[in-house]
Amino acid sequence: MWTMSIINSHNLLLDSILVNNTGNWVQSYNTDGADTIRSSHITFNNWTVYNDDDSISMKANSTDITITNCKFYDGLGIAMGSIGQYKDQFETIERVTAKNIEYDNTLHAFYMKTWTDDQYGYPPNGGGGGLGGLRGAAFGIGQCTRFEGAPGDGNCTNSKFQIKNIEIDGLPGTSESTRLASLQCSAIAPCTNITVVDGTLHLDSGTAKAVAANHAV
Template sequence: MLTRPSTFAFALAALQSLVTALPPRSNVCNVEQPEDGSDAVPNILAAIDECGTDGQIIFGKTTYNISSVMNTYLSNVEVDVQGTLQWSTNIDHWLNTSLPVGYQNQSTVWIFGGDNVWLHGGGIGTFNGSGQVWYESIIAFFDNYPRRPHQITFGNLTNSQVTGLNFYQSQMWTMSIINSSNLLLDSITINNSDSRPGHGYPQNTDGADTLFSNNLTFTNWTVTSGDDAISCKANSTNIHIENCTFHYTNGLAMGSIAQYNNNFEIIENVTARNITFYDSTQAAYLKTWAGIPSGNNTYGPYGPYPPNAGGGGLGYIKNLTFTDFTVSNIGQGKFAPFSITQCYFANESIPNICDSSTMQISDVRWENVKGTVKNTGKDVGSFQCSGEVPCTGIEVRDVQVTSVEDGSVLGGYLCSNVSSPVGFECTGVTSQT
């Protein structure tokens, strides 16, 4: 198993040095919120036009009303958010104007790109997506509803830092990171809870999703949400996640990938360590679509195509390490804390569809995990790999978890097509869906 602590330590030091390298600013723009409460976006764009190169942009200690989409690019800039950016509640407007991000039917309300940018909030700056109106809309009941937007997309952002920001009630995914590299995202707090009593945490409000991006470091995150805390999707490489706490999430998701027929996608070199999970469904799991494209209309009227159907993609997942995890009251229904599936949302009526993927999964390690688990019987792991390319190098070591219900030690591992497991024994066979 390849380990990379020295590589990531070097990368983190290089990213942190970006801020100290920024020179004093002679051109400073203070963004004003219009006194009549109207859209602040024209003022934001004017500030970026004037100070978006070699400058400093300051959002003061007030609330900025955001009613228009933005597509911006900055160079060698500090962006200081001291107040709150609050998106309008006009669902129809955003459905008609949100910006496509080039993946599935996903869209966003702000594409934030640039090079050598420091976007920071000092623990105070807040992005408020006004997501409550989305959570209460029928739209929220359909996965990946067309043009339900991400709160922000870091697109073509390089050699930059995003630090000390709070994100509240995102409309859908909180942030997507696409075609970006060499980023440090530190001290981020996300809370996407539904404010109605008893309604819990809405789906599709991931903390972050990475696509076509390399060398990303997530440190000191706190995420409260009803979906993935951080999800690494197509062509995510050299990702480091450390010192994070996740509440009510689906955990760390590697995927899904292989949704697009004949497209080549990878996830490679991911390390997550020192992570605490509270009341989450899983800790860290991998998911690929089957090798045979199939329709699945369960989650929306979209036919046999992405975002909620597909398959037949090519590629691999390789070299993932999940270590030093603490889990509390984790698990739900059939979910085990650790899992692999290679027939995500597959059409069960197609014979042997769960053995059809050609996407190789190899060198995946879970190590030093402790805590409590619920609703999983005796199963800690469920590894459903494809018969076409069985998983290799699957390793589990030093796992000490007990049942919430009776305090018993859990140690079961369900396996299908796992070649020579390391550190554990398969005690049963996975279900095929």
């Protein structure tokens, strides 16, 4: 499971922490550097994380989270979610700020993921139906999280969890991906007010990146 779980916690400064959860000796899963749940006013400062999952993840009812002066290696980047895992439960993530972050071979800089509205199984491994130097696109939204054993392909447009009021300002560097941002938003609760400015990411060849949207934003 996750390296550090911050649950029902408030007003914490977590400073100068090294996480190395790379599974060098045995295969590891869910190697998140840290996850917050039902917590507020949490500051991550001067973290170094080596892993192959979320570098730091904000989950249900995480508010006023600050991430500063951190270095993330080989994982998936900063994650909002997954969220919307508990059927008919309202969840929120609000006021998350990340500044002066260095990424090395992470999949994203920052991405969001919500469960679909179809419930298969129960948490922690199942659920759904809730409300409320890079390898991939620097910024991503995906509203298609679902239990791996769920039947069929799943409905990636029916999440009732709405994502809104996001600003990504300043993403310099290089990436293997041709996309600056990739947005897959729910048709039931579409993404609104998503802003990406001053994105100066380039391919190694120097080509500028594009934004790809599966649904109107």
